Amino acid sequence: MLKKYSSIAQMQQDGVKSDRFLFAYRNNVFDLTHFVDDHPGGRFSLQTFKGKDLENILFNASIHRHQPSVLSSLEQYKCGVIEIKNPQDTKPKPQVTATTKSNTPSKNDQICKTQMSDDKTNRSNITSKSKVSIQQQSNILSTDSNQVKKSNLKQNSKTKSINKTENIIAESTTTIKSDRNILNQQKLQETQQTQLSKSSLSLASNQKISLLSPQIIHEEDESQPSPLNNNVEKFECGFIPEDIVNLQVPILNYQLTGYLRLKHTLQN
Numbered sequence: 001m002l003k004k005y006s007s008i009a010q011m012q013q014d015g016v017k018s019d020r021f022l023f024a025y026r027n028n029v030f031d032l033t034h035f036v037d038d039h040p041g042g043r044f045s046l047q048t049f050k051g052k053d054l055e056n057i058l059f060n061a062s063i064h065r066h067q068p069s070v071l072s073s074l075e076q077y078k079c080g081v082i083e084i085k086n087p088q089d090t091k092p093k094p095q096v097t098a099t100t101k102s103n104t105p106s107k108n109d110q111i112c113k114t115q116m117s118d119d120k121t122n123r124s125n126i127t128s129k130s131k132v133s134i135q136q137q138s139n140i141l142s143t144d145s146n147q148v149k150k151s152n153l154k155q156n157s158k159t160k161s162i163n164k165t166e167n168i169i170a171e172s173t174t175t176i177k178s179d180r181n182i183l184n185q186q187k188l189q190e191t192q193q194t195q196l197s198k199s200s201l202s203l204a205s206n207q208k209i210s211l212l213s214p215q216i217i218h219e220e221d222e223s224q225p226s227p228l229n230n231n232v233e234k235f236e237c238g239f240i241p242e243d244i245v246n247l248q249v250p251i252l253n254y255q256l257t258g259y260l261r262l263k264h265t266l267q268n
C-alpha cells in the first residue's frame, strides 16, 4: 500500500519520525533504509542526502553519474507518492451567467462602445508615443554606436601612433647601440694606437738609452774631503750634454766615503 504525501516536507517529517531513509523522485517516495548498507556508493552518500529529492542528485556528475539502470533498481523501494494539489484548482472559478441579448443596443452597450473607442484612441496615442520613444532610443543608440566607432577609430590611431613611436624608439636604440659599438671600436683603436705610440716611444727612448754611454765622474763634496780624489781618476766628457741622467751611487767598498755620480750623456 503506497502512502500519500502532500509535500516533500511531509515526507521528510515522516522519515525523521520513523527513522527511515526516505527519498523523493518524480513525485514518488522511496524507502532506501534496507539498501543503504548495500549501496556501492556507501552509506554516507545516502546519509548526506537523506530526505531529499533525487532529481538533481542521481545523475549529477559532480556527485556521481549513475547508470540509467539505477532507476529500475530504485523501483523496488517505492513506498509512497507525493500528491501536490494544484493551487489553481483550489481557486474559485468565475461564474458565467447566461444573458439574453436584445437586438437594440442598451445604454450599457453604448457606454461600452464609447469606452472602447476611448481605449482605442488611448492605445493609438500610447503606440504613437512609444513609437516616438523607440525612434528616440534608436537615435540615441545610433549616436552611441557612432561615438563608439569614433572612439574605436581614435584608439586605433592611438595604437598606430604608439606602434610608430615604439618603432622609432627601437630604431633609435639600435642606432645608439651601433653608435656605442662604433665608439667602443674607436676607443679600442685609440687605446691600441696609444699603446702602439707608447711602445714606439719606449722603443725610441730605449734606443736613446742604448745610445747613452756611462761616464764615471767623481764629484767632489766640498764640505767633506773625498778620498776618491786620490784613488779614482776623473772621467771627463768632451762636451757638456744637455740631457743628463744623474745617478748618485753611495760608495761602500774600499773604505771610501762620498758619492759617485754616474753621468749618462746622450750621444747624438
Ligand code: HEM
Residues within 6 Å of the ligand: 032, 035, 039, 040, 041, 042, 045, 046, 049, 050, 054, 057, 058, 063, 064, 065, 066, 067, 070, 073, 074
Ligand atoms: C543520495 C543519493 C545517492 C548518492 C549521493 C549516491 C552516490 C553514489 C556514488 C558516489 C557512487 C559511486 C561509488 C564508486 O564508484 O565508488 C554510487 C554508485 C552507485 N549507486 Fe549511488 N548514490 C545515490 C543513490 C543511489 C540509489 C537511489 C541507488 C539505487 C537504488 C544507487 C545505486 C548505485 C549503484 C548501483 C552504484 C554503482 C553503479 C553506478 O555507478 O551506477 N545509488 N552512488
